[in-house]
Amino acid sequence: MQKFSEEHEWVMVEGNIGTVGISEYAIEQLGDITFLELPEIDDEFSAGDSAAFVESVKAASDIYTPVSGKITEVNEALLDTPELLNQDANAAWVFKLELSDEAELEELMDQASYDEYTSSL
Numbered sequence: 235m236q237k238f239s240e241e242h243e244w245v246m247v248e249g250n251i252g253t254v255g256i257s258e259y260a261i262e263q264l265g266d267i268t269f270l271e272l273p274e275i276d277d278e279f280s281a282g283d284s285a286a287f288v289e290s291v292k293a294a295s296d297i298y299t300p301v302s303g304k305i306t307e308v309n310e311a312l313l314d315t316p317e318l319l320n321q322d323a324n325a326a327w328v329f330k331l332e333l334s335d336e337a338e339l340e341e342l343m344d345q346a347s348y349d350e351y352t353s354s355l
Contacts, residue, residue, distance in 0.1 A: 235344065235345075236324070236344075236345060237300065237339055237342035237343065237344060238257060238300075238342055238343045238344075238345070238347075238348035238351075239282075239298065239300035239342055239343075240343075240351065241282075241298045241300070242256060242257040242259055242260035242263075242352075243255065243256060243257065243260075243297060243298055243299070243300045244256070244257050244300070244324070245300045245301055245339070245342065247333065247336075247339065250332055250333050250336070251306060251330055251331070251332060251333070252300075252301050252303060252330065252331050252332075252333050253327045253329075253330050254285075254297075254299060254300065254301075254327060254328055254329050254330070254331065255319075255323060255324065255326060255327040255328050256288070256297060256319060256323055256328065257323060257348070257352075258323040258324065259348075259352045260295075260323070261319055261320055261323045263292075263293075264288065264290035264292055264293055264295065265290045265291045265292040265293075266290055266291045266317065266320055267288060267289070267290050267316040267317055267319045267320055268289050268290055268291060268316060269288070269289040269316055270286065270287070270288050270289075270312045270313060270316045270319075270328070271286055271287040271288075272286050272308040272309070272310070272312070272313065272328065272329060273285045273286055273305045273308060273329055274305065274308075275305055275306065275307070275308065276304060276305060277304070277305045278302075278303070278304045278305075278334075279299045279302060279303065279304075279305070279331070280299075280302045281299060281300060281301050281302045281335075281338050281341075282298055282299070282300075283298060283299055284296035284297070284298055285297060285298065285299040285305070285329065286328055286329060288316070288319075297328055299329075299331065300338075300342055301331070301333055301335070301336075301338045301339060301342075302333070302334045302335050302338060303331035303332050303333045303334045303335075304331055304332045304334070305329055305330070305331050306330050306331055306332050307329065307330040308328070308329045308330075309326065309327050309328055309329065312326065312328065
């Protein structure tokens with residue numbers, strides 16, 4: 235099950251690994267993605283930290299990690315084809331991290347809460 239942050243990132247957890255991406259709402263706001271800067275393997279972040287960077291035809295934006303942890307993998311395919319994010323925001327993950335505090339997941343929104351949140355923006 236995906237959980238969402240107010241900054242429009244999603245995380246899906248399997249075991250102690252969180253897979254992080256950008257929500258469809260954020261992609262719609264950004265428009266066509268043209269460039270992505272990914273974090274380095276073994277970089278450590280706290281929840282809410284800027285971990286990556288995305289540029290589009292409309293704007294540039296940080297990608298914040300919704301949970302704390304250490305980067306274990308990045309989606310290098312996005313470096314050559316960042317538009318994969320536009321094609322399927324839910325499938326095109328940005329990075330994976332080993333969670334350092336699973337309790338942080340409780341502070342994130344489920345799909346219904348996130349949909350309600352974005353409808354008020």
